[in-house]
Amino acid sequence: MKAIKEVKVSKDVFIPSMVSVGTLAKLLRVKQDRIADIMYDLELGNSEYDRVLKADDASLIAMELEYNPVVDDVAAFDIYPEPMPSDQSSLPARPPIVTIMGHVDHGKTTLLDTLRSATVAAGESGGITQHIGAFSVPLNSLSVQTSGTNSKTVTFLDTPGHAAFSAMRARGANVTDIIVLVVAADDGVMPQTREVINLATKDSKVQMIVAINKCDKPGIDATNIKHDLLSEGVELEEFGGDIPCVEVSGLTGLGLDKLMETIIAVAEISDLRAEKNLRAHGHVLEARMEKGKGAVATVLVSRGTLNRGDPIVAGATWAKVRQMTDDKGRAVTSATPGMPVTVSGWDSLPVAGDEVLAPSPSKKAADEVKRAVTNRIREKEAETLMDDVQSINEKRRLDRRRRNDQLLATSSKGGNAAPAPAPAPASASAYAQDEDDGIKELRLIVKADVSGTIEAVVGAIEGIGNKEARVSIIQSGVGDVTDSDVALAKTTDGMILGFNVSVPRNVEGMASQACVPLHVDTVIYRLIEEVTARVTALLPKIIEKKVVGEATVQQLFGIKQGKATVNVAGCRVVNGILAKHKTARVVRNGEVVADCKLNEMRHLKSEVNEVRKGMECGLRFETYADFQPGDLIQAYDIIEIEPTL
The missing domain is CATH 3.40.50.10050 (Translation initiation factor IF- 2, domain 3)
Incomplete structure (x- = not known):
């Protein structure tokens, strides 16, 4: 038997002549702690984020991770985020980014509408939010007293509550500082409520506030909801925990002042700060095609300042910011941390969730973003190739196991081994799904x-x-x-x-x-x-046969039809009803020996259309006459049952 060889493809990684430890970790797609461990084993010394390594040392680390390092400054070029400063206390304060989350129809959008005096809920199809909406709310319009540190505005993200939008909610949680978990007082803890709780508890940097909504309804007791949340692991302040809880009504505005004060208090404790004098960092919240503008994307700036005319990169596409508008549709020339803006000028449509980065200011900034995109596309193609190769190898491994099993089965029976089929070709068809799998x-x-x-x-x-x-x-x-x-x-x-x-x-x-x-x-x-x-x-239809009548053959009668003699079964009906032209089967010793239509049915000397339990009759089948005394004749209906997933 010809051996099946696995396809070997080395994982090339392009490394610049000088690279920081933090950037190398991103190039090799591992955490910095892993790089630090390897540097310790190789006795390469300091492994701080901004430590710059020469290509030789970086190549050694890459080889430890089973990469084939290729030193190439052009091919290795990419744009990475700036490391966070160790001391952030001197940075300017930024607005808190608050994500409204919760189960579908628990009043999240209505709550936000009341805050910003808009009517988005009325415009959403089916009454549920279908996108991530980003809005900046000035606090002076809400008459909320603050200490003025970072609370001139609050940026709200309104995420859908339907189960299908789990990925969008998760992405919203990744860019947020505070999650406001909205729970309807008349509905309680629901599946998406639990999902939000899990999202919030996984990220220690995200604070959570509970807003029990619809408290204006008569007969509502919010205490029950609070106990349900406690059973889900949400430790509210009134039960000795650290999670604030506010009773509100998005419809009437009840408790919204207190909710905003709570948000500001949590934000001030978190002391949210970000650089303004820095190249832009942010995330794509959503992207779409607009007539007359082409590809546009909602970008939430998290660090630095995004200016009109800046080149930026997001995933495998880039843009030169042609136009920016804020959440109210007004044109703006710059966007600072915590500010959501709609950006046009993209080369192609970015993917929601992509990190947005601007290069360092220079005359070649536009060329740098294009080069970064080219390298990212090349790396993506290389990853796809590796995935394909792994699929081929897995297919061949399964083929090899199946052949070995066949050989063992053949040898155990004492026979000669059947020749093995030819190995699968190393092509896409080798790992594509079989079309004949049914x-x-x-x-x-x-x-x-x-x-x-x-x-x-x-x-x-x-x-x-x-x-x-x-x-x-x-x-x-x-x-x-x-x-x-x-x-x-x-x-x-x-x-x-x-x-x-x-x-x-x-x-x-x-x-x-x-x-x-x-x-x-x-x-x-x-x-x-x-x-x-x-x-x-x-799905195939489910066919069932429902027996509607049974009769036993007592004796046989021979009836002449022309020159031939045809057997007629003399029967007694023991159950149900036998009807003429019904499909019936002859059962003998537990096995079906015939299955055809009842052609003729007589009671005494009269031809009848049906006979009931206890009656005697003569039966003749359309294509069967080889009856024996003791046979069981069963008439049945064929029922089609609709399949379900």
Whole structure:
């Protein structure tokens, strides 16, 4: 048997001639503590974040992590965040970033609407928030007295509460300082409430405040909610813990002053500060395509100052900031820490959650962001190659195990080993899913309005299915449905699924002519229901036979039909009803020996259409006559049961 060789691909890593320990950790995708351990073992001395290493020492560390180091300043170039200063007490204060979180329909957006005197909730499809909204609220408009350290404004992030937006909520928690957990007094602790609690407890840097909402409703007792939260591990201040709790009403404004005072108090204790005189650092909250502007993204600045005209990089794309607008749509020329802005001028659509970084100011700053993007794309392609190779090796390992099992089974029977099939070729088909595995697929091309929701929609639907039918995402993207989407769906025998997007009339007509299924909605749970229904329809029907009557053969009669003699079974009905032309089966000694229709049924000398329990009759089948006394004849109905996932 020919041995199956594993494909070996070395993991190249490009290293500059001089590199800091912190940057090297990012290049090698490990924590700085791991680099420190290796430097200790190699006796390389100080492993502080800003310690600069020569290429030789950096290469030794890379080889310890099974990389193949290649010293190349151009290929190794990237843009990294500045290290945090060890002493932040002298930095300027920044606004607190507060994320409103909680279960769906617990009143998060209504609460925020009351704070900023807007009506976003009325404009959200299905009454639930579908995106991450970022808003700056001036405290002087709320009549909140503060000490004035970092409390001129508060930046709020409003995250969706639906289960499908887990990734968006998690991303919101990663950029926030304070989480306001909204719990409806009339609903209590729900699944997304627990999820938020888990998010908050995992990050020790994030503070949590509980807001029990809808306290204006009659008969509400917030004490029960507080005890439920305590049982979930939320230790409120009134029970000796350190988590503040405020009773509010987003509808009437009850308790909102106290909530804001609590937020400011927690923020002042946290002493939130960030550099302003620094190149911009931030995160993409969401991204979308806008007519006349192209790709735009909501960016939350966390450190430094972002200016109009600055080149910036986010993930595998870059921008020269052409225009910036604040949360109220007003044009701004700069954005400081804690400020959310909409940025246009992107080369391509960034991904929600990407870190936004500006290079150090220089004449070559624009070239630097382009070079960084080029290197990031190359690294991504290399990672994809490594994943492919690992898939090939895993496929071959399984093939080798299966062949060994076959050889052992053959040898244990004393036979000769069957020749092994040829090894799988080292190509994409070697690790692609087998098409003959019997699993039916609903192939989808998914389109959404912003990158944050495309992530949420794909995450919500890609797990729908079971071992017999499942969802396969052929392609996903941001923007309206196009003719190329229809062409791809026709080629792959797929369906187009759209969330909060438009379908031009000509594209809709093209889909209709091509018989391409197209479903667009503005509420995510309706999309999930549609996909679930279509995947369920792919499942095989469950067929059951329901016995409606039974009779036993007492004796046989021979009836002449022309020159032939045909056997007729003389029977007694022992259960239910036997009807003419029903499908029936003949059971002998527990085994079915015939299965066909009842062709003729007589009671005494009269032909009848049905006979009931206790009656005697003569039965003749359409294609069977080899009866024996003692046979059991069962008439049955065929019932189709709709399958479920």
